[in-house]
Amino acid sequence: MKLAKIMALVMCLSLLSAGLAFAGKDLDAVKKKGFIQAGVNGGVFGFGMPDEKGVWKGLDVDTARAIAAAIFGDAGKVKFTPLTAQQRFTALQSGEIDVLTRNATRTLTRETQLGLNFVHVNYYDGQGFLVPKKLGVKSAKELDGATVCVLPGTTTEQNAADFFRSHNMKWKPVVIENTTELAKTFFAGRCDVLTSDASQLAGTRAVAPNPKDYVILPEIISKEPLAPCVRHGDDQFRDIVDFAVLAMINAEELGITSKNVDQMLKSKNPAIKRFLGVIPGNGKALGLDEKWAYNIIKQVGNYGEVFDRNVGPKTTLGLERGLNALWTNGGLMYSPPFK
Amino acid sequence: MTDKNASTSRKYLKPPVTEVGVLGWLRENLFNNWFNSLLTILTIYSLFLVIPPLIKWAFVDSLWFSDAAACRDIDGACWSIIPANARFIFFGFFPEDQQWRPLTAMILLLALVLYSQNRRSWNKLLFPIWTAGLFVMGWLMHGGLGLPVVETAKWSGLPLTLMLSLFGMVGAYPLGVLLALGRQSRLPAIKSLCVVYIELIRGVPLISMLFMSSIMFPLFLPEGITIDKVLRAQVAIIIFTAAYIAEVVRGGLQAITKGQYEAADSLGLNYGQAMRLIILPQALKIVIPPTVGILISAFKDTSLVVIIALYDVLKTTKVTLSNPKWMGYSSEAYLFLAVLYFIFCYAMSNYSRKLEKALHTGR
Secondary structure (H helix, E strand, C coil): CHHHHHHHHHHHHHHHHHHHHHCCHHHHHHHHHCCEEEEECCCECCCEEECCCCCEECHHHHHHHHHHHHHHCCCCCEEEEECCCCHHHHHHHCCCCCEECCCCECCHHHHHCCCEEECCCCEEECEEEEEEHHHCCCCHHHCCCEEEEECCCCHHHHHHHHHHHHCCCCEEEEECCCHHHHHHHHHCCCCCEEEEEHHHHHHHHHCCCCHHHEEECCCCCCCEEECCEEECCCHHHHHHHHHHHHHHHHHHHHCCCCCCHHHHCCCCCHHHHHHCCCCCCHHHHHCCCCCHHHHHHHHCCCHHHHHHHHCCCCCCCCCCCHHHCEHHHCCCECCCCCC | CHHHHHHHHHHCCCCCCCCCHHHHHHHHHCCCCHHHHHHHHHHHHHHHHHHHHHHHHHHHCCECCCCHHHHCCCCCCECCHHHHHHHHHHHCCCCHHHCHHHHHHHHHHHHHHHHHHCHHHCCCCHHHHHHHHHHHHHHHHHCECCECCCCHHHCCEHHHHHHHHHHHHHHHHHHHHHHHHHHHCCCHHHHHHHHHHHHHHHCCCHHHHHHHHHHHHHHHCCCCCCCCHHHHHHHHHHHHHHHHHHHHHHHHHHHCCHHHHHHHHHCCCCHHHHHHHHHHHHHHHHCHHHHHHHHHHHHHHHHHHHHHCCCEHHHHHHHHHCCCCCCCCHHHHHHHHHHHHHHHHHHHHHHHHHHHHHHCCCC
């Protein structure tokens, strides 16, 4: 297994150097085949998962739909490839998919050694702790000597180890491979604490026998900026993917939603006029139709709508906006001007 | 006189109840000495501990058709997870308005298998029937000629499992026989090629073959050229299973006595005729049990395609379990899968036993 991984990496690197020669072809190839192939996670509720009818749902899925809407004017012109954590980057490098929207954390090595271009973050996540209320713990710093349920082999385990070591605390990890089993073990009381990405903790708490008995501690011990990515080699395509994500954020800033976008076309605000292509320019600059942003908002919605629909307070996950609120509301979502 | 009377009346006496019937059987088999009696009592006690709660969980306290919310309030099994998600578990991503197509294809496949299990239908018609059947199945699954096209990426659930296994077996068996013959060959190039192939493939686990087909193989291809994911997995399964079949068949070939080979030679048969008419029919018959063993394990191994993100019936069930609504009912879902797999595997081994009996020539 290890050998296979190393060999795969070597192959990635050698192909990468060769791949640089094919600059600028990705967008043409996508346009030619008439749809965009997006790599997604197959099993994370709220981010990328098929529903009972086999229809893809999730924040990452909707991001991919927005990209399709920008390029083709039709959010339906996207095909999804479910990928495992090991497969995801290879699939992108080998050209099996055009864009990866699969809750991948942007890191330095992925950006450089793996030859990926991450675009704007579509979800700021971070690792947190879930504890039963009856434990009486108010802060993660009080967890000295705790038994901690954790998934193996991810950065999660390492982050937790770092956190406990840097605060001079002892911990006992209980390592379980499968998310569902992990949650079951935690609810059965075999460990005091469950640690995972905050978005997952909310989902786990939602399925607890009695969700009110559990609290997520305020400490977030790692940074997980989850962003879509493309491979090196086509800057124009990268820009389109980037601005498709940013357009959803910008629309929320401007107060444009899928419901009012048609009235907004008549708006006098020059920023809105430029954004929706009433004053042309942006589309031409990206090499797209001038209506590209209009299509995204009309067919997929702005970031707030997409967030609320998939992971927001009214869904099973019940996530608050937190870091993912607009910068005007104390979050990190901030779009550069569209001009 | 008295003796005679006694004997006639004794003639109609039944044996003591403790010796025959249920009681006798119990005494004979379960309580024939103190140790067996103890074991019997212990077994009955442990069954008593396990069975009633199990029945209560599975049948009495359980819900069969309800929504997820209703399941939260009961102690028993929540079988509702299966009917509520049946569409996705069985057909996965296949578009909902088209799902009659994989259903028909599966029924057709089962009908073909049922038809050809009867030995009387093993004649010249069988091959064209299968060709036509597979063509119709391919048409139903893929579309075209009037039906909307559904790309293989959307093939999932039970049809995917069945197709991967069936084509895996059908493809691997002849390849395996050829490899076994090649390994016995007197031509050094062919022989060493077959030995290398068999030993190499048997030396790696199926998981790594699947990983290679899905992760490494695309990197060897020029950028922009991709080969269908399902096809890659299918080829990996065929290549893998063939190596094992080859070794089993080789065992059969070696079990044929030298006299048979010599008899074939003395009749003036060439290599092909000797193999086809004399050696293989005997050798393949001998190795039916181990071959079926391999085919059954190949069937179960198709579930390993989950690691390359193909949605076979195991994966679609697992996806259902990661929906927060249904999270926590894994026992029910996995039990259902176990029953499903058991039905297919049991049918296979049952058929192999029948076939063995039918082909038995008293050798």
